[in-house]
Amino acid sequence: MNHTDMNTVADSFFAAVEAGDIAAIKSMYDPDIRIWHSRDEANTDMAQSMELLSMFFDRVSDRKYEVRARHFYEGGFMQEHVVHGSMQDGSKLNLPVCFVCSLSPAGKILRIAEYCDSAKSPLKGVAQHDA
Numbered sequence: 555m556n557h558t559d560m561n562t563v564a565d566s567f568f569a570a571v572e573a574g575d576i577a578a579i580k581s582m583y584d585p586d587i588r589i590w591h592s593r594d595e596a597n598t599d600m601a602q603s604m605e606l607l608s609m610f611f612d613r614v615s616d617r618k619y620e621v622r623a624r625h626f627y628e629g630g631f632m633q634e635h636v637v638h639g640s641m642q643d644g645s646k647l648n649l650p651v652c653f654v655c656s657l658s659p660a661g662k663i664l665r666i667a668e669y670c671d672s673a674k675s676p677l678k679g680v681a682q683h684d685a
Contacts, residue, residue, distance in 0.1 A: 653666065
């Protein structure tokens with residue numbers, strides 16, 4: 555994939571997350587997707603990812619991704635962003651994240667590694683999965 559196509563995948567993915575569109579996100583995933591999060595160091599599959607995203611959408615409204623940088627590499631992209639949103643208790647979420655995404659040749663999301671400062675994350679209650 556060229557950078558333009560990868561940029562389109564990235565923009566579409568984060569727009570779907572902002573909108574809370576589980577069906578759109580699922581359609582972008584490769585069936586063999588694996589997602590790793592620094593907060594729990596677990597590798598999750600598609601079903602677990604859908605569960606975690608549903609919980610995230612329930613707990614955080616007004617989601618917005620402030621992209622600070624996006625870099626492309628052969629087969630994927632890396633993005634630095636800040637996730638903004640409103641928590642159920644009215645507090646604000648402002649979480650810096652480094653997101654690394656590998657894409658299949660067909661342009662499906664094959665692997666995600668998401669790094670965030672767990673000390674700054676108010677999302678500690680989101681489900682944990684065993685590796």
